[in-house]
Amino acid sequence: MNTNRMEALLNYWLWQEEYWLPPGISWQDTEMEQGEGHFPLPRDLIYTLPLAVVFIVLRYVFERIIAIPFSKCLGVKDRVRIRATSVPKLETFYKHNSRQPSQSEVVSLMKLCGLSQKKIQTWFKHRRNQDRPSNTKKFCEASWRFVFYLISFTAGLCSLINTPWFWDQKECWTGYPKQPVADVHYWYYMLEMSFYLSLLLSISVDVKRKDFKEQVIHHIATLFLISFSYCANYVRVGTLVMLVHDSSDFILESAKMLHYAVWTRTCDSLFIVFAVVFLVTRLVVFPSRIIHTTMVVSMDFFQPFFGYYFFNALLLVLQALHVFWAYLIVRMAFKFAFMGKVEKDERSDAESEVDENEEEEEDEESEEERDGSNWEQQKERINSKRTSLAKNCVLNNLTNQRNISSRLPKAR
Structure with a gap:
């Protein structure tokens, strides 16, 4: 009785037809007979929860068996950092109060x-x-997303390229809402939603980036968009939305992978390709x-109804995020055009909580520690550097004089 009452309340408050x-359309009008196809039902989305857990497990296995060895093959190197000495009171303050004290x-x-104080x-x-x-951790995250986005985009394009609504968007509404969903599009939806749900569940342990808040909003809006579009049978439009997003995401992740491997030229070339694809798909194709x-x-x-609005x-929220990221990408492209290289991924690659200058200072300190903290050792090192510089200056002067003397007879 309690189960039936809860189901009745849920149908009354949540699944109202309006x-x-x-x-003018009721749930009875959307019922399909055998052979007509599958109509999307809200209970189908329950399967995304165990699938999200499967994605998390697959990611764990993928990063350790494939991504880490692959990062070594590409030459990804991690910085050697100085570990902080054990000070319990400072450690307590660091964990419970602030990482950057005033x-x-x-x-x-x-x-x-x-x-x-120092x-x-x-x-x-x-x-x-x-x-x-x-860098290895960031490489593993990027490689996992790259593999999924590449497979998802390829599979989605193959499943949609022969559909009428891929070429003519008016076909998205022909016969709506009584539109059967093909099995391939059903799985396209389930896997996409499960993947974004797994990203949202693991975002607290992933690398925290500059656009952390925007990423959370993006994941939540995407989950709402996928789940609502499935329940309201906006599946045809939803498949196009997912395809547009996947078209540039796998290029971005591949550029990140090469950035961590310090393949600068290839990374810069991929960044240009990504910028063009992103701006065209997100600022032209998506809104138009x-x-x-x-x-x-x-x-x-x-006629418009609640689901329409x-x-x-949700689509406008995504478009606002596209404009925000496009601004960062254009700014990076401007730097690339005038500086000749992509300094950093301002869209989502640079962490917000750590000052990069601190790492440079730490590298200098670690070099001093490796060379020796004793003043005598430092003095010897400075003297040796001066001697080598002097020799280099003498050699350069001798070389220049020889070059000048070799040119004199010809000048005469």
Whole structure:
């Protein structure tokens, strides 16, 4: 009885026809007989939860068996970082209060630990860099996303290229909402939603990036978009949305992989390809083809209802994120045009919580420690450098004089 009552309440509050179907159409009108095909049902989305767990397990296996050995083959190298000394009070403050203490907090920590200001600041710098993700970790994440996006885009394109709505978006609404869903598009939906759900579940342990908040909003909006479009049978439009997104994502992830492997020229070339594909698909194709057909063309087939407004609102949220990322990409392209190289991936590759200058300072400190902290050793090293510089200067002067003397007879 309780189960039937809960189901009745759920049907009354959530699955009301005016939320999901155009005016004048009921759930009975969407029922299909055997042989007509499969109509998408909300209960089908339950399978995405175990599939998301499967994706997380597959990613764990993939990164350790394939991605890590592949990163070594490409020459990905990790920085050797100085580990912070064990100071329990500073460690407690670091984990529970702040990773970057203010000046007043540093003063209070000086009194608490009995250390100088410089030692406390150095400790926090080493501790932050200690938590900084390695290039191998970032390479593994990028390679996992690259493999999925490449397979998803290839499979999605093969399944859609012969459909009528791929070439003419008006066909997305022919016969709506009683449109059967092919098995290949059903699995396309299930796997895409499961993958984005796995990314959302693992985002807290993944590399934290500059656009962390935008990535969370993107994943949530994508999950809402996929689940709602499936329940409202916006599957034809939904497949086009997923295909447009996958078309540039796998290029970006491949460029990241080569960036971590320091394949600079190939990475820069892929970045140019990615920028062109992203700007064309997200700023031209997506608004002119997909948003236009959902907001304008669909009104020729049915009157607007709640699902119409909700679905288009989610598409506009995605488009706002596209504009934000396009701004970062154009700024990178501007730097590339005038500086000759891509300095960093401002879209999602640079971490926001760690200052890159700290790593450079740490590298200098580690070199000093490796060479020796004794003043005598440093003095000998400085003297040897001066001697080598002097020799180089003498050799350069002798070489220049020889070159000049060799040219004099010809000049005469």
